[in-house]
Amino acid sequence: MAKGNQRDYYEVLSVTRTAAVDEIKAAYRKAALKWHPDRNPENKSESEVKFRECTEAYSVLSDPQKRQIYDTYGHAGLSSSAGQGFDNTVFQDFHDIFGDFFGFEDLFGRGSGRRGRSRAQRGADLRYDMSLTFEEAAAGVATKIKLPRQEFCEACNGTGAKKGSGVQTCHTCGGRGQLAYTQGFFSISRTCPDCQGAGQIVKERCPECRGQGRFEREKTIELRIPPGVDTGTRLRVAGEGEPGPNGGPAGDLYVVLEVKEHQFFERRGADLYCTIPVSVAQATLGTELQVPGLNGEEKLKIPEGTQSGAVFRIKGKGLADPRGGGKGDLFYHLRVITPSKLTREQRKLLEQLGTTLRVENRPAERGSSIFDKVKDIFG
Ligand SMILES: [Zn+2]
Ligand SMILES: [Zn+2]
Numbered sequence: 001m002a003k004g005n006q007r008d009y010y011e012v013l014s015v016t017r018t019a020a021v022d023e024i025k026a027a028y029r030k031a032a033l034k035w036h037p038d039r040n041p042e043n044k045s046e047s048e049v050k051f052r053e054c055t056e057a058y059s060v061l062s063d064p065q066k067r068q069i070y071d072t073y074g075h076a077g078l079s080s081s082a083g084q085g086f087d088n089t090v091f092q093d094f095h096d097i098f099g100d101f102f103g104f105e106d107l108f109g110r111g112s113g114r115r116g117r118s119r120a121q122r123g124a125d126l127r128y129d130m131s132l133t134f135e136e137a138a139a140g141v142a143t144k145i146k147l148p149r150q151e152f153c154e155a156c157n158g159t160g161a162k163k164g165s166g167v168q169t170c171h172t173c174g175g176r177g178q179l180a181y182t183q184g185f186f187s188i189s190r191t192c193p194d195c196q197g198a199g200q201i202v203k204e205r206c207p208e209c210r211g212q213g214r215f216e217r218e219k220t221i222e223l224r225i226p227p228g229v230d231t232g233t234r235l236r237v238a239g240e241g242e243p244g245p246n247g248g249p250a251g252d253l254y255v256v257l258e259v260k261e262h263q264f265f266e267r268r269g270a271d272l273y274c275t276i277p278v279s280v281a282q283a284t285l286g287t288e289l290q291v292p293g294l295n296g297e298e299k300l301k302i303p304e305g306t307q308s309g310a311v312f313r314i315k316g317k318g319l320a321d322p323r324g325g326g327k328g329d330l331f332y333h334l335r336v337i338t339p340s341k342l343t344r345e346q347r348k349l350l351e352q353l354g355t356t357l358r359v360e361n362r363p364a365e366r367g368s369s370i371f372d373k374v375k376d377i378f379g
Helices: 009-013 021-035 041-061 064-077 089-098 104-108 134-139 280-285 344-356 370-378
Strands: 126-132 141-152 167-169 178-183 186-191 200-202 214-225 234-237 253-259 266-268 271-279 287-292 297-302 311-314 330-337
Touching (some): 009 021, 009 041, 021 041, 126 134, 214 234, 214 253, 271 280, 271 287, 297 311
Parallel strands (some): 126 253, 271 330
Antiparallel strands (some): 141 214, 167 200, 178 186, 234 253, 287 297, 311 330
16 A cells, blocks of 8 residues: 555554544554654654654544545545645644643644644733933934833743642642532532632642742843834834743733923924024024024024025934934924014114015915915925
8 A cells, every 4th residue: 555655554553444533543642652752862863754654644544534535545645735744733633632741833843733722822911101302212222121020930931830740630629710619509609719710739839939930020121212213102022021821922012102392393203393583684684593403503594585484494304214214304484573672773773774664565465375385395
């Protein structure tokens, strides 16, 4: 029946052609325990081949449909997936047969062995709120945070049991986790006080964690906050959440940022806006101003005849986009300040000026409204 160098599946498992499913399962268990590479450290590569061989045989013979095809057509009848290896469903049976005895993911690198069966769960995600000054958020910052966190006890692998002692069924409740009391017609259940409802107790508690499997520890985590973050930005630090119960993977840490407002700048995305007051004379005659920028001062040239409300832009001097897409701009919005208190001399000069300086006091046409002007500049 064997084709090429493939051994007959019945021969591999040393069972007869009429063997029942239970017999095949038992034979496989025996063979797998014998050939598991962890049990054959001196002969790892040969045992791995044998282990795969018997697993493949079992994956076919334990499936009535595949077994019938194999009985009729031999290896050639099986689909390439069954013929060249075995599909992942066989790994689900491992836990029926062996429990958690072996780390199958490690052996096959598929991660399918624990699917849907395991008690191991992913740990909880943690949230850490962090406040930054505007300058820190603009420049980015490398910092350390101290996080009180449940740490997995390494001495007992999180089981809470002293090394080598294992767990046993709770005698008080017989593994049910609940105790029932009957009083007259009533039956009342309550959580078993000895195992706290787990149904299992450790024989001897791990001395490191006093049987808890974990303990709270302050963990220092280094954080790199990219430049340009804003209030509400959420940074994910993978694997720095709580450890998973029963040795499951850790959750993630989310650092949620709050950025304090700047004294002058208002932020819209990566762009910054600031209002600069100027005098009538400055706006009329033009000038050069030193204005606050993100990194020190910026020079802003005000041309002759600048109107109140005009907006000037300095390109690329805004905030960084934390998603890595360039930089925003700086916008300066000019406000011409009308003098409200004048000395006698100023009043005289202005009155004099007023006789020759005239504006037609008729409504501005719609096309020249301030909104249209701003739109032009923002483009
Ligand atoms: Zn422990
Ligand atoms: Zn109990």
